[in-house]
Structure formats: C-alpha cells, structure tokens
Amino acid sequence: MTAAHPQPPAQQPYAHQQQPYHQQPGGYAYTSPIPLRRAHLGDALASEWTKIRSVRSTLWTLGVMVVLMVGVGLLAAVAVSASGADLEGQSILLLGFYGMLLGSLCVVTLGVLTISSEYGTGMIRTTLTASPNRSRVLAAKAIVFFLLAFTVTTVTATVVGMAQSAIVDTGSSTGEEWLRATVGAGLFVALLGLLSLAIGALVRHSAGAITVMIGVLLLPLVAAMFMFSEQLETVRQFLFAYSVPSLLVAFYGDAGLTESGPHGWTPLLIMAGITAVALAGAFLALEKRDV
C-alpha cells in the first residue's frame, strides 16, 4: 500500500505523516449502521413508482388523455343521440374509439418521457449508479408504466362507455364487446405506450422519440391515402389494414377499417410482437452502451 514511487522506507523519515491510514491498523474501513441486503426487482419497482408519480409530465399527459377520452366520447354520444343517427348494427361503444385514438398520443408521450427524461436531465447516470443491473431498471420502468397506462385507459374507457350507453338509447352491447372496448383497447394502447418507452430508450431523446412514434402512428395511414398508383394497391391495402388506427378500431367492431384486416384479438398480438422486439432491442442497447 505504498505510493507508486519505488522508494525504500528508510529514505522517507516522514512516511508516517503522509500515510495516516497506516496508523489505523485493521479497522480503517468505515462501516455504516445501515444494514446491507440484496436489492431486487421490488425495490426497483418502488423506485420507479416514486419517479413516475413525482413529475408533472405524468399528471399532464394522463390528465389530458382522460379529458380527451371523456370529452370526445360524450360529445360523440350527444351528437348521435341528438341526430338520431343509425349505428347500423355497430356497438355503441364504437363512439369511444375517437377519444381513445387521441388519448393514445398522450400515452405515447408519457411512454417516451418515462425513459428519455432520464437522459435529458442526466438522472440516468444516478439511476444506474444506484441500480447497476440495467435490465432490472428497464424492466421496472416498463412494468410500472404499463400498469399505470393500462389502468388509466381501461378505467376511463369503461366510465366513458357507460356514459355513452346511458346517453344513446339503442340496445345493449354484449359482454364480449365490453371486454374488447375496455380491457382490449386499454391493453393495446398501453402496449403502444410500452413501444414508445422502448423507442425512447433507443433514441434517448424526448423530441426525437416522440416524433418517431407519431410517425409510426400516422404515417402508414397517411401514406396509404396518397397511393393512387395501381401497382401499389396491395401495399395500400396492407397499410390500411395494419396501420395503428386500423388495429385499434378493430376492438370496437367486427373488423378494422378494411374487411380483410386483422380482427378480434389479433391486433393485440401484433402490437405485443412489435413491442417485444423493440423492448428486446432497448434491453440490449441499454446493456451495451455507455451512459
């Protein structure tokens, strides 16, 4: 434990002055009274829950989402009720789609911010210093965010659906329809948010990641609208059927925007697959990169 300069101790009569740690034989290392245990995922979850509830962006994004879902949903119900329009056999719950589509933009934003704000503020370094198991940090973030997004969207969708049913007086929806328009759509939007979180972890920049996600949401549909060429007809049909809004609308009726599109619970599987791939990429990138 001597200095790197190779000098025999005999030539250093002042050696005892410069190396006081030699004067503390044995017990020099400080020992904290705080007990040491092995941290696990539960600790990381508690930490991430504190993080997500203590920033204003969570309140803003989820607040705006609830306002949009309730506002747009009730407006649509009142309009339909006033005009006496015929829903052509569609479930009344379809009216919840527009609010959910707009609300999904808020979930996307929150998903991105959950991770990208750590990079923006430099908090990520502190976070990973406290939890060097990076996968555990990302897993905890993903779980906390997913559960929060799923709960808020599903509960709001249920409340809006019940209000719409009360306002518009055209028969009742089946239990299956209810399940898909609430839990199904909630799961789909929460998965979309999880995809945003994965993109946020990969891009590490709030504005960049949100832009990417808005592109993912809107670009296929917009692109399909402008594909006038005959040769592109197949691509156009595919984009119409598999764009995010078409997948989401499938939870509100028998089919998506097109007859051939995915229906039933298939959109959920598609979104789960895409999200799983993006999350796997995010885990790998987080482990490999310097922060």
Next chain:
Amino acid sequence: MIELDGLTKRFGAKTAVDHLSCQVRPGVVTGFLGPNGAGKSTTMRMILGLDHPTGGTVRIDGRHYRDLEEPLKYIGALLEARGLHGGRSAYHNLLCLAQANRIPESRVTAVLGLVGLSAVAKKKPKSFSMGMGQRLGIAAALLGDPRILMFDEPVNGLDPEGIHWIRNLMKALAADGRTVFVSSHLMSEMALTADHLIVIGQGKLLADTSMADFIQRNSRSYVRLRSPDRERLLDALAAGGLTPADAGGGVLEVDGVSTEEVGELAGRNGITLHELSAQRASLEEAFMRMTADAVEYQAHGDPAAPPPGRPRWGETSGFPAKGV
C-alpha cells in the same frame, strides 16, 4: 478502497484513459488531478460502471461494481454533470434513489438536513442555485452512508463559503475512515484538501504520491537577486559554483541555495544588492510543468518517469532542499 488495474478506455481512435493502475485508499482524501480532458471524468464513470472499459478492471472493495448488492451503501458519487431530475422535488429525487437501495426513508430527511437543504426539500432542483444543486448532489452521494465517496470537480461554481464547507466535509469523511476520491483541475484546491495525489495527463498515470512528497518534489525554491553591479555579481556567483538564470528586468534567479549563502557571497565580494529574497514556485506551476511533460513523454513511451535533467527536489532529504 478503489483499485484500478490497467484501466483503458478508447473512444474511436482517441484513447481517453490509458492503462491506468492505481489504488485509492481509505482514511485519506485522495486528489485526482489532471488538466481538462485528461480522462478524470471518464475514469470516474468507469469506476461507477457507467462506461464500459475497453480494457482493464475496476474493483470496489475487491468487487466489480455490478456485483455490489446495494451500491449506494458502498459508494456515493457526485458527478460533474448534474445527475438529478430538475422537475422532481429534491425530496423525491432522493427518495427514488433510497428505495432502489432499500435505504430507510428517514435517511432522505437526514441527508437533506446534513447539506442544509431541509427548507427546500419540496422544491424542484431546477429553481436551485449552482451551490444548492451541488449540495443536493452531495446529499445523494451521502444517502447510503457509503464507505467510499467520489466527487468530480465538487467546488466548481461554489462560493467561498460553499468551498470551505465542502473541504471540511471531505476531510471529515476521510477522518471517519472512508475512502474519499476527489477530482480537480486546480492544484491549489487540492493542496488544501488532499492527503494523497493521483495525477494523470492524457489518460496516463503521471504521479501517485503523498501530497507532502509532491510538494517537496515539485515546489522549486530559489533565490531572487537584483544588483546594480550585475557583471561582478555574475562572476562572483560563477566563482561560487552557482549558475544563475536571467529572469529579465535585471533579476537573477539562483536555484537550490539559501539567501544566507548568496548574501554572504555578495558581502565578501563587496557587491551591492537591491534585492535578495527567497522564492517558492507555486504548486500550480509544478503541476502544469508535470502535465505538460506528459504530452512530450507520450512520444517517448515512459510516462511515469520524471523528466531527465530536472532536479528532483527533496529526493534525498526529509527536509526542504537547501545548499548545493
């Protein structure tokens, strides 16, 4: 105890840290000194497992950072770049860290009190002054009551009162038996705080020595002379075996000699002196000389060796060099 063994980090073609091996020991404040861009922050990030080393290893109390159960209880760090969320209250910033390492919530209140931020615990750090932000960062470092503390440029942007506070804090932490590792590019600051020095330049180890030793080696002492009878004085000095250096403005500087000797020499020769004073070059200067040599020595391959031809002050004596 932090142990670096052959630690290397390359960013593309640039080598930021180059086979750095040293130990940071408990019970003393160890200064980590180097000019800007020497690789100090990169080294600290590697110690914390934030940057992956290109080669070599870092061990914290004998273990890799990733293998520490609850790392905040082993090592607390204040990094140069702000590491907390500006939009989350000071309290919650610390609380989420505490929860990740199962540190009791009472510790959050305790460390906020310790750094004097109790009154602004519910405020957001983005409204904090530089000094308050730095204190909050220190609170985060102290959260787990760790046995190793690492501060990257802690006095940057602090007012004199804050600097004084941080110096005393570091000394007190070391006196507890903790390992305190603090980086700086200011030699003068280190001279006041550190007991031991690790100097790097261009990512390479230049010195690993006690502060007392460093001062002795590097603070060049010389005698400053002015005389109206310059030519005779030069002759007399030469006859006495001394080689003065011309410092301009009629000032001569003589290395490694006492004022008494020069005064007596001038007296014996009947030379009038207008000035005869003992001078000590600043440590800052010594540090700059040392790190400037690093660039030169990269080309020759042995960065650890002292430059040839330069006297190694105090090398053979336990006391400041004197006489010739």
